[in-house]
Amino acid sequence: MTETTSLHHTLPALDFLQGLQPVAHHHPWPRFRLDQAAWRDMREALARGTLSLLGLWADREEIHAAVLDHQSALLILSVVVEAGGFPSLSTQVPQAMRLERTIHDLFGHHPQAIPDERPWLDHGRWGVAQPLAEGRRVPVAPVEYPFLPVEGESLHQIPVGPVHAGIIEPGHFRFTASGETVVRLEERLGYLHRGIEQRLEGCDLLQGARLCGRISGDSTVAYALAFARAAEAATQTVPSPRSQALRGIMAEMERLANHFGDIGAICNDAAFAMLQAHFSMLREQILQIAEHCFGHRLLMDRIIPGGVTCGLTPEGSRRLSNWLKTVPNTLSKLVEVYDETPSLRDRMRNTGVLSSELARRFAAGGFVGRASARTFDARRNLPYPPYDRLDFQVPLLDSGDVNARVWIRIEEIRQSIPMLRRLLTMVEEGPLTTPLLAGGGEVREGCAVVESFRGDILLWLRLDSQNRILRCHARDPSWFQWPLLEAVVYGNIVADFPLCNKSFNCSYAGHDL
Amino acid sequence: MRTLFFDAFLHSPVTLAPPEPDPAALAEVERALAVRPRHLSGQSLAIRQVDAGSCNGCELEIHALNNPYYNIERFGMHFVASPRHADLLLVTGSVTHNMRTALERTFAATPAPKWVVAVGDCACQGCLFRENYACAGPVDRVVPVDLTIPGCPPSPTQLLSGLLALQQALNSNV
Numbered sequence: 010m011t012e013t014t015s016l017h018h019t020l021p022a023l024d025f026l027q028g029l030q031p032v033a034h035h036h037p038w039p040r041f042r043l044d045q046a047a048w049r050d051m052r053e054a055l056a057r058g059t060l061s062l063l064g065l066w067a068d069r070e071e072i073h074a075a076v077l078d079h080q081s082a083l084l085i086l087s088v089v090v091e092a093g094g095f096p097s098l099s100t101q102v103p104q105a106m107r108l109e110r111t112i113h114d115l116f117g118h119h120p121q122a123i124p125d126e127r128p129w130l131d132h133g134r135w136g137v138a139q140p141l142a143e144g145r146r147v148p149v150a151p152v153e154y155p156f157l158p159v160e161g162e163s164l165h166q167i168p169v170g171p172v173h174a175g176i177i178e179p180g181h182f183r184f185t186a187s188g189e190t191v192v193r194l195e196e197r198l199g200y201l202h203r204g205i206e207q208r209l210e211g212c213d214l215l216q217g218a219r220l221c222g223r224i225s226g227d228s229t230v231a232y233a234l235a236f237a238r239a240a241e242a243a244t245q246t247v248p249s250p251r252s253q254a255l256r257g258i259m260a261e262m263e264r265l266a267n268h269f270g271d272i273g274a275i276c277n278d279a280a281f282a283m284l285q286a287h288f289s290m291l292r293e294q295i296l297q298i299a300e301h302c303f304g305h306r307l308l309m310d311r312i313i314p315g316g317v318t319c320g321l322t323p324e325g326s327r328r329l330s331n332w333l334k335t336v337p338n339t340l341s342k343l344v345e346v347y348d349e350t351p352s353l354r355d356r357m358r359n360t361g362v363l364s365s366e367l368a369r370r371f372a373a374g375g376f377v378g379r380a381s382a383r384t385f386d387a388r389r390n391l392p393y394p395p396y397d398r399l400d401f402q403v404p405l406l407d408s409g410d411v412n413a414r415v416w417i418r419i420e421e422i423r424q425s426i427p428m429l430r431r432l433l434t435m436v437e438e439g440p441l442t443t444p445l446l447a448g449g450g451e452v453r454e455g456c457a458v459v460e461s462f463r464g465d466i467l468l469w470l471r472l473d474s475q476n477r478i479l480r481c482h483a484r485d486p487s488w489f490q491w492p493l494l495e496a497v498v499y500g501n502i503v504a505d506f507p508l509c510n511k512s513f514n515c516s517y518a519g520h521d522l
Numbered sequence: 523m524r525t526l527f528f529d530a531f532l533h534s535p536v537t538l539a540p541p542e543p544d545p546a547a548l549a550e551v552e553r554a555l556a557v558r559p560r561h562l563s564g565q566s567l568a569i570r571q572v573d574a575g576s577c578n579g580c581e582l583e584i585h586a587l588n589n590p591y592y593n594i595e596r597f598g599m600h601f602v603a604s605p606r607h608a609d610l611l612l613v614t615g616s617v618t619h620n621m622r623t624a625l626e627r628t629f630a631a632t633p634a635p636k637w638v639v640a641v642g643d644c645a646c647q648g649c650l651f652r653e654n655y656a657c658a659g660p661v662d663r664v665v666p667v668d669l670t671i672p673g674c675p676p677s678p679t680q681l682l683s684g685l686l687a688l689q690q691a692l693n694s695n696v
């Protein structure tokens with residue numbers, strides 16, 4: 010049994026799937042083509058919470074939704090665009106709204122009855138309308154973006170960005186405040202739109218891996234892994250156990266580096282720079298080890314379809330495992346400071362509370378979801394190698410505040426350390442790469458869900474028979490976290506926004522694509 | 523917390539010795555200054571970072587300059603929150619059309635004399651992110667660039683050795 014053919018087992022009992030045959034050459038999860046009535050039934054199921062939405066994207070002919078049912082079975086459901094449009098999901102599933110606005114910006118397919126018709130990524134500066142469809146040339150005309158109206162006495166607005174005060178990515182935040190209290194935050198994103206999905210069209214798999222590894226630099230390992238896994242699914246390739254173990258090592262190193270860096274940065278935003286200095290040293294140490302072991306501090310371009318580009322020398326392995334021995338002790342000292350400092354406690358607790366209801370409705374991934382009682386981790390719920398051979402816990406909390414998000418990350422660090430130790434013992438002999446077979450003249454499609462430090466990345470790929478990319482879509486976890494940031498800031502003081510924002514740490518680049 | 527402070531007496535600083543100023547960078551800045559002469563009085567450089575289309579990889583390494591290993595402030599360089607307080611813009615990314623105006627405005631808001639350093643392959647050459655409907659290309663298409671620090675992303679050591687070269691060139695020009 011290969012890993013790619015074993016996943017057809019649990020087809021959820023959904024009435025609207027009755028009598029449908031899956032689309033050929035789509036792996037590892039089945040894809041079904043729905044008619045518009047069935048698409049609306051799917052929308053009902055999403056609104057009821059029977060299903061949750063993991064992604065929504067388009068190509069020139071169809072709209073595709075990735076949906077998850079409670080038994081953790083993933084399905085791709087598609088509907089053909091008719092008369093330039095499709096039934097909008099966002100009428101009942103607000104989580105879909107920005108994705109539908111994006112589909113309209115890029116392809117021109119109209120989400121019928123969508124409650125918010127404003128463009129999202131298209132700021133009117135491209136000189137092209139619907140760049141992923143026929144790409145009609147239009148004059149450059151920056152759009153006047155109407156922010157949502159706010160009514161009430163003595164409210165004032167604070168516009169922030171796109172260039173922020175700090176070494177961070179660009180985006181615009183429009184705060185409406187009553188005194189010091191935020192009564193509304195509205196985000197406007199898209200400043201980092203680089204047209205990556207268009208760049209990917211026509212690329213070969215190696216170029217594709219390089220580009221996908223730069224969708225969001227902090228998650229380069231997770232993106233490269235998602236791309237590789239989607240390509241391997243489409244071509245029915247199973248990489249060697251050796252490369253799977255190495256991929257796991259890289260993925261967990263990336264998770265540690267980001268968790269260290271971000272926990273420190275959150276403390277810094279709560280005026281406690283001393284912890285930032287300590288956590289930034291831990292981060293630096295793991296980056297130096299990454300460079301020593303794999304030749305790149307952020308591990309870019311190390312994972313490719315079919316395997317990995319480099320192995321691990323015994324010396325590298327020793328250095329990593331020696332460092333791993335020192336971390337728990339250092340970490341526990343830092344955590345003690347974190348937990349026992351009254352000023353940190355005061356700032357972190359009950360700040361930026363995300364309700365579990367919202368986390369569930371928006372299928373919030375990563376520590377954002379898991380700090381608000383949504384228990385989903387792709388490594389466990391949609392297991393893939395090497396995690397299917399590892400024992401680990403998925404920490405869960407329900408208070409949903411900044412403190413809970415920090416604690417989930419602390420606990421995840423504590424899970425990753427033994428995981429890394431175990432993975433180091435799993436690096437056996439074997440090839441680094443396995444060749445990917447070209448198709449016999451047919452178009453093949455693959456999908457992958459990979460748990461980045463930030464949450465689940467969904468990547469969908471369509472290849473021609475020569476393994477060239479016809480269409481590639483990547484959905485960053487931030488898509489479902491950004492809207493929730495707007496919700497959690499409500500009722501907090503303006504000064505706590507940086508703290509809330511940092512505790513989410515959504516990706517701008519990954520979202521804007 | 524007490525053990526942490528106690529540890530400080532037992533261990534020597536982690537700060538790394540500074541890299542040599544990069545000779546290629548030195549030559550590049552001197553060429554830029556020959557065209558548009560601008561001097562720096564003193565060593566201090568206030569830096570404003572602008573992400574104009576990066577994947578955020580470059581930001582991570584720029585951030586690392588502030589950690590105790592690289593400790594950029596020991597060279598009189600520090601990051602500021604507003605372009606109005608800045609001597610130097612550190613720009614990353616192949617400039618997106620959606621960020622172009624913001625970059626132009628940031629440049630305009632920076633008081634003269636001012637210097638621009640393009641950081642990363644994207645900002646220097648465009649590379650993987652060359653011109654398309656969404657990107658205008660490398661930074662020098664939008665604002666004049668005095669120094670390029672290539673790499674994807676450049677390591678903190680490469681960043682430091684470029685910035686030290688810039689600092690040296692600006693001072694030897696007075």
Ligand code: SF4
Pocket residue numbers: 223226575576577578579580614615616641642643644645673674675676
């Ligand atoms: S140079 Fe590399 S790391 Fe820097 S922004 Fe470009 S792709 Fe990202």
